[in-house]
Amino acid sequence: MDLYDIHTHDAVTPSADDDGVPWQRLHYILNVYPLGFEYAKDSELCTWFSCGVHPWYSEDAEPQLKFLQEIANDPRIIAIGETGLDRLKGPGLQIQEAVFLKQIELSEKLHKPLIIHCVKAWDELLHIKKTVKPYQPWIIHGYRGKPELTRQLLSHGFFFSVGDKFNPDSVNEIPIDRLFCETDVSDTPLVDVYSKIADCLGIPLEILARHIQENVINIFKLPAINMPSKEAMPVGE
Structure with missing residues (x-):
């Protein structure tokens, strides 16, 4: 069984034992800052990346944005971000918005999905x-919003990536073809994230995994055989 982590900051995502999973391969997209891509791009541990300027670090971001524009066409970078808006941390929203808009433009130019960080700035x-009326998919990572917000975001075409902490009522609002899984900075094994979400939706883990795989292939425009993977490992070894 193949499990996909579309947003992690850890290049060594561990395999996890689970009695309900006889076999698993872990695939992941490593999120890096533009300069971080230079350090990580040749690592054997990761093949695919999302790359962007986080809203917390939007101030004086021109050098990073310029470098991002230079490297973003690299085929290993399959998404732009994380980028977005955060009302609780970072410079003022006006500064964040300017940096966000430049990354939206890059996402549209290169036809790559946008990974979004948003905290208490949903109206903006x-x-x-x-x-902007973007054509590229916008994926809100680490989503924990309430059902009312979820329905509003769905009406505007957003996709959602969910980690180990989520709002169960909201997850049940999200169509399965708009859903992804992630670990972000959590130590929770990816298989546990999948298990929690599958239990919430009332479906077998294997069914959820199959849908997430289809979503990854469709949205990130990747054949499954080209996704980065850890060695397939029988659970319990």
Whole structure:
């Protein structure tokens, strides 16, 4: 069984034992800052990346944005971000928005999905999406919002990536073809994230895994055989 982690900051995502999973391969997209890509790109541990300027670090971000524009066409970078808006941390929203808009432009130019970090700035995010009218998928990572917000975001075409902490009522609102899984900075094994979400949805883990795999292939435009993977390992070894 193949499990996909679309947003992690750890290049060594561990395999995990689970009695309900007879066999698993872990695939992941490593999130890096633009300069971080230079350090990570030749690692044998990771083949695919998302790359962007986080809203926390939007101030004086021109050098990083310039470098991002230079490297973002690299085929190993399969998504732009994480980028977005955070009302609780980082410089003022006006500064964050300027950096966000430049990365939206890059996402559209290169036809690569956008990975979004948003904290308490949903009105601003929706306003930007309505104004820009992007063609590329926008994926909100680490999503924990309430059902009312979820329905609103769904009506505007957002996708959602869910980690080990989530709102069960909201997860049940998300169509399975709009759903992804992630570990972000958590130590929770990816298989446990999948198990929690599968239990929440009332479906077998294997069915969830199959849908997530289809979503990854469709949205990131990758054949499954080309995704980075850890060695297949029988559970319990």
